[in-house]
Amino acid sequence: xxxxxxxxxxxxxxxxxxxxxxxxxxxxxxxxxxxxxxxxxxxxxxxxxxxxxxxxxxxxxxxxxxxxxxxxxxxxxxxxxxxxxxxxxxxxxxxxxxxxxxxxxxxxxxxxxxxxxxxxxxxxxxxxxxxxxxxxxxxxxxxxxxxxxxxxxxxxxxxxxxxxxxxxxxxxxxxxxxxxxxxxxxxxxxxxxxxx
Amino acid sequence: xxxxxxxxxxxxxxxxxxxxxxxxxxxxxxxxxxxxxxxxxxxxxxxxxxxxxxxxxxxxxxxxxxxxxxxxxxxxxxxxxxxxxxxxxxxxxxxxxxxxxxxxxxxxxxxxxxxxxxxxxxxxxxxxxxxxxxxxxxxxxxxxxxxxxxxxxxxxxxxxxxxxxxxxxxxxxxxxxxxxxxxxxxxxxxxxxxxx
DNA sequence: GACAATACTCGACGCTGTGTTGAGTATTCC
DNA sequence: GGAATACTCAACACAGCGTCGAGTATTGTC
Numbered sequence: 001x002x003x004x005x006x007x008x009x010x011x012x013x014x015x016x017x018x019x020x021x022x023x024x025x026x027x028x029x030x031x032x033x034x035x036x037x038x039x040x041x042x043x044x045x046x047x048x049x050x051x052x053x054x055x056x057x058x059x060x061x062x063x064x065x066x067x068x069x070x071x072x073x074x075x076x077x078x079x080x081x082x083x084x085x086x087x088x089x090x091x092x093x094x095x096x097x098x099x100x101x102x103x104x105x106x107x108x109x110x111x112x113x114x115x116x117x118x119x120x121x122x123x124x125x126x127x128x129x130x131x132x133x134x135x136x137x138x139x140x141x142x143x144x145x146x147x148x149x150x151x152x153x154x155x156x157x158x159x160x161x162x163x164x165x166x167x168x169x170x171x172x173x174x175x176x177x178x179x180x181x182x183x184x185x186x187x188x189x190x191x192x193x194x195x196x
Numbered sequence: 197x198x199x200x201x202x203x204x205x206x207x208x209x210x211x212x213x214x215x216x217x218x219x220x221x222x223x224x225x226x227x228x229x230x231x232x233x234x235x236x237x238x239x240x241x242x243x244x245x246x247x248x249x250x251x252x253x254x255x256x257x258x259x260x261x262x263x264x265x266x267x268x269x270x271x272x273x274x275x276x277x278x279x280x281x282x283x284x285x286x287x288x289x290x291x292x293x294x295x296x297x298x299x300x301x302x303x304x305x306x307x308x309x310x311x312x313x314x315x316x317x318x319x320x321x322x323x324x325x326x327x328x329x330x331x332x333x334x335x336x337x338x339x340x341x342x343x344x345x346x347x348x349x350x351x352x353x354x355x356x357x358x359x360x361x362x363x364x365x366x367x368x369x370x371x372x373x374x375x376x377x378x379x380x381x382x383x384x385x386x387x388x389x390x391x392x
Numbered sequence: 393g394a395c396a397a398t399a400c401t402c403g404a405c406g407c408t409g410t411g412t413t414g415a416g417t418a419t420t421c422c
Numbered sequence: 423g424g425a426a427t428a429c430t431c432a433a434c435a436c437a438g439c440g441t442c443g444a445g446t447a448t449t450g451t452c
Contacts, residue, residue: 013429029310031227034409045431050411052429084387105310112361113309114225114301126365149381154374161365162358162378165308169322169357178350182358182382185345189385191280209400230438241402246440248400 014052016042021059026102030060030109057117064110064118067103068125071096079132083145084188086180093163093176100167108168129160137187146188159183210248212238217255222298226256226305253313260306260314263299264321267292275328279341280384282376289359289372296363304364325356333383342384355379 020041024033035056039049053059074095078088100107110118111125133156140146149155162182166175216237220229231252235245249255270291274284296303306314307321329352336342345351358378362371 029312031311035411036409044429046410047412047432048430055411108308108310112304112364113311114304114364115227115309116225150374150377151370154370155378157366158358158362158371158374158378161361162354165357165361166354168308168310170353174347174350175354178346178354181346182351182354182378184387185381185385186378189381189387191380191385231440232438240400242439243403243441244401251440 013042013044013048017044017049017052017059018062022063022103025060025063025106027105029105060106060110060118061121063103063106064121067099067107068121071099071125072128075129075132079136082136082140082143084184086184089183090176090180093179096163097167097171097173097176100171104168104171107164111164112168126157126160130156133160140187147190149187155186159186209238209240209244213240213245213248213255214258218259218299221256221259221302223301225301256302256306256314257317259299259302260317263295263303264317267295267321268324271325271328275332278332278336278339280380282380285379286372286376289375292359293363293367293369293372296367300364300367303360307360308364322353322356326352329356336383343386345383351382355382 017038020038021033024037024041028037033056035046035049038056038059039046042049053062075092078085078092081088109115111122130153134152137146137149137152137156141148141152150158159182163179166179213234216234217229220233220237224233229252231242231245234252234255235242238245249258271288274281274288277284305311307318326349330348333342333345333348333351337344337348346354355378359375362375
């Protein structure tokens with residue numbers, strides 16, 4: 001199965017498949033993407049496709065790995081920081097918003113739908129975010145930078161899911177602002193004594 | 197196209213298809229549901245299916261209408277109320293959680309994935325929630341029951357999407373509690389002067 | 393209780409899309 | 423130049439969707 005070293009024709013074709021997929025998936029929903037489209041874009045026959053990838057899903061997974069890396073990277077500064085830090089938070093959200101704008105159809109299917117094919121990818125990404133997010137929340141509370149609130153794990157989970165779902169529907173600047181506000185209030189905001 | 201009045205054999209079969217679908221969809225993801233399964237469950241042949249419904253999607257839409265009604269109904273008391281009202285809010289969330297538990301696969305596909313087939317249904321449900329939610333937020337602010345915050349429309353949108361996404365992943369009691377807390381803080385919580 | 397209209401049923405067909413196989417051609421390394 | 427490996431493809435088998443046309447059952451009406 002191994003390839004030779006150096007950039008061979010095969011490598012270029014593999015890349016061409018990936019690029020075609022990336023391209024088509026900025027507009028086409030995952031369900032409508034066919035292998036025929038991919039091979040047409042890459043200039044090979046349907047059956048040659050199977051030399052490079054086991055299935056359509058394998059292509060999508062390769063793309064997702066590239067995207068997920070970018071996403072977590074952008075959140076790094078905020079995740080590693082502490083206390084209410086609107087600028088880092090906004091930066092993380094802005095990059096996320098851009099990624100959702102560029103790869104909406106793919107991310108929606110992989111992160112939101114329940115597609116069994118992406119289950120493990122989804123669990124990994126979400127779990128990673130939740131773990132680091134919960135740690136940050138717990139840290140802030142311990143250091144007295146945030147008041148008490150819901151279980152950090154559960155709170156982080158809700159906020160991450162909110163981010164995904166909002167950007168899936170709307171990755172505008174306003175959405176970034178609103179998410180920023182909700183996250184900050186959820187983490188640092190205090191409820192008045194008892195609502196009227 | 198019209199049927200005769202009274203409950204005919206045809207009506208019973210139509211119901212049988214719907215029930216079979218409801219049943220299978222409590223465990224099977226939408227993508228895996230085939231018309232063959234539906235007709236097997238209802239005891240008719242594949243082609244007879246098309247006498248009752250135009251497509252698989254038509255069956256799903258019929259089911260979704262039933263579910264959506266219940267969902268909005270459960271939120272009625274909170275949507276029509278005013279001020280911080282944890283009990284009404286919790287009640288609405290609890291019913292929602294149950295519906296997601298029972299119809300998870302279907303709701304996930306219809307509300308979260310970008311399936312073009314459900315686009316209009318999705319827009320309707322979300323738009324309805326957002327409209328009523330935004331109105332409630334604006335009302336509370338006008339009456340001085342809530343402080344300032346993000347644009348009501350945008351805030352309502354984020355909170356609704358969060359609800360959908362969280363329940364899609366986890367409709368436990370704890371999730372209800374967390375959502376309750378986040379919604380209340382987002383609407384009524386105040387941020388301290390300036391962080392750190 | 394016949395008979396027309398309408399409700400309902402189904403087998404057979406064509407289509408699109410997936411994935412496999414086996415035989416072939418190109419490339420690279422020695 | 424020859425063997426190993428990279429790559430290519432036409433042909434096939436299969437699953438699922440939706441259509442067509444020819445039927446059979448049921449019902450309302452006289």
